[in-house]
Amino acid sequence: MKKIFQNKFFVICLCIAVVISAVPSTLALMGYRSLSKSIVGTVTAPLQWCVTVVGNAFEGFGRYFSSVDLLIEKNEALEEENQELREQIDRAELLERENERLRAYLEIKSQYPSFRMEEAMVIGHSAGNYATHYTLNRGTIHGIAVNMPVIVREGIVGYVTDVGLNWCMVSTLIETESSVGAYIPRPGVTGIVSGDYTLRDEGVCKISYMDQNADIAVGDKVYSTGTGSVYPADLCIGEIVSIDVDEYSRALVATVRPAVDFTDLQWMMILTGYEKQSGGGMAS
């Protein structure tokens, strides 16, 4: 150790070190910014800038990969959330449909208090351009019988043509075997709405047996009269879309577009009983 302190280089350097340590410290303690700090800071500032730029570049490079991981995580979370929202929407749509159906039921019930109805779901329908025969999930065990009218909120769908234990078949207004006593309130004209084979494909039916001078017009609403043994009175059948004259009998024949859209039916009401307006008895 003694040898170290005998070295001239060591002593000189130690003195220099003490001086360059003591002077800046003293200046700093006195509140003066050290000149050496200023000079070295000026020299090293560009280098520090370079290092910072390189550091930023590395940071950006690293952030790219960390961002990808973050994005993947976010994407997964969003997909999960999206799936949940879709399920909620599906549930809401189901509830909305059910709500709509129940509202329709209530509407019919409030409009026709005497109606006894059995709600039925469409479980099958005939193939073709227009589904004009439907199979419903109600049968004899539910009190369903042939010739019972089937309605929805918009109006008459048709009537039950065949029935099984837990199913029944419904024929619509536009089928050729269908026939409904009808009247048009505005001019007070009556007639018979029936299916026509040539009109069936267009989803319409015809009203005939009207007075030759009847003042009917396109757009007139057509309702059931309640005559016959199938349909109750005042149910909407549809509206007139065109008027012609029969070339043989010269009687008026009008085309009626049914109020019910047969292409979009899922639920129907089967009228198991209703009070006839004229006689006051119960049908079915």
Added chain:
Amino acid sequence: MAKYVLGRHAQTRSEMLRHIGIIGGSLLLCSVLQVSFFARYPFLGATPDLIICTVLCVSYFCGRYAGGITGLAGGFLIEAIGTSGITLLPVIYFLFGYVVGFYSRAVIQKRYSSYLFYLGIALAIRATVTVLYAALTYRNLSLPTLLIHTLLPEAAGTAIAGAILYVPMQLLCRLLKRKRTGA
């Protein structure tokens, strides 16, 4: 003075300038890395003291004179770039560089284990300096808190950096010696 700076390695003026350039450049690079890069992106939770590692390497491979000068310059540089008010590192690093160079040449053979021994001393010195600076800066700082949050991360980072720096600095110093021999 130039003779001391060169130690026994540099024999010509150009060789001396090359030594100063290479060692000074390394020192400058390490100091800038320490105060800007590692200050921003801490290594193991703290900024490693690259300067003391550089001083250790230079003094270990190039001798006491180069080590002493490197310690003096490195201490001065880091204090000048840094933000502390007091300046102690030029003296401490000079003494460290000179003593390591003196003993590593005179006593201990050049082996990695002996280098690690000096690195341990360097870590102890660094920890002492940190405690001293912290005590001067923060009045009521507890030693356990300082140990957990500063001393241990700093020591770990410095130890790893020092262990890694051994290889490039050894190659650099060998390169300088070969050039001298070739000249």
